[in-house]
């Protein structure tokens with residue numbers, strides 16, 4: 001069995017970056033058991049042995065505990081959480097989304113072990129490992145350390161807890177999560193090294209009826225290689241598309257109506273050079289928009305796409321791009337509306353997901369506590 005875990009924060013609405021960098025990959029993995037074009041943190045491709053049959057267990061989490069690392073309106077958090085879950089189920093490669101029969105969909109705060117393991121790991125993680133985190137430095141610089149909560153600082157530890165609880169082997173994420181995944185791996189190694197060795201440890205495990213070494217699995221990041229791993233802002237091709245950008249025109253939200261998508265593409269930043277091309281470092285907008293154009297047409301090759309658009313002017317390319325995005329997102333939006341409207345079904349899926357998640361998570365949490373020497377209640 002191989003475990004897959006990933007999550008998206010339910011802050012505002014999910015955008016094309018979340019979808020192309022993460023969710024679309026999850027669906028592909030769920031449906032095929034493979035990840036066509038991905039690499040790990042060392043830039044190595046995943047080689048599967050066709051002779052070994054692997055059963056994947058997929059867990060996709062709406063990470064609401066992460067969302068509160070920045071202020072959230074309490075009257076909106078639940079709706080954002082349910083909306084994100086509905087989008088997991090609706091969003092996909094044009095035909096399917098996350099199928100609750102094949103993958104577990106759950107809400108992080110429904111499984112208490114996340115908060116609890118995060119605390120244990122907070123006490124194991126050196127402060128300076130977190131001080132190195134680029135995302136924290138960026139966000140704290142923008143907001144000022146007086147107005148950011150301690151949670152924003154320890155957030156990568158909570159993320160490590162999410163991954164560790166399921167003993168996840170693979171974690172499909174976008175490029176911006178690279179450093180957090182490295183940290184999760186470092187925490188795993190440190191924990192296994194410090195707590196999961198020697199006879200006293202073995203004795204404690206035996207007493208608790210637990211398997212022994214090693215307690216935590218080292219996760220591999222899966223970062224999609226094609227342009228989806230780093231979708232850039234529509235208003236600046238050198239900045240990533242992000243929920244925290246105050247300008248809504250900088251991103252396409254998966255639930256934007258066609259009219260809004262057309263308008264955003266019409267206004268998006270371009271340059272004054274002729275033609276459209278890929279990978280010219282002086283033309284980040286051109287690369288980004290081509291990446292998006294390509295990612296929303298999964299069946300087409302890069303060559304085929306380039307052939308179509310290379311001689312176009314921006315004025316010709318933009319409407320073509322806008323229609324391709326609209327065409328890709330429309331069925332997702334339609335399915336989303338159906339799933340979100342059926343609240344009983346949605347809550348049922350989340351309950352089933354949380355029950356399954358809780359079973360595994362509680363087991364890992366107990367193992368961590370035994371390793372650390374806590375008293376285990378009867």
Ligand code: TYM
Pocket residue numbers: 005006007008009010016017018019020021022063066158159162163171172173174175176177180228229230231232240241242
């Ligand atoms: P979050 O919510 O910021 O983003 C969710 C996923 O979307 C990817 N992503 C992007 N991909 C390409 N281009 C972009 N512009 C872009 N913006 C976001 C992210 O890489 C991510 O895969 N800490 C995580 C959530 C998390 C998590 C976890 C992920 C919490 N626990 C455990 C994996 C495993 C985050 O804030 O992602």
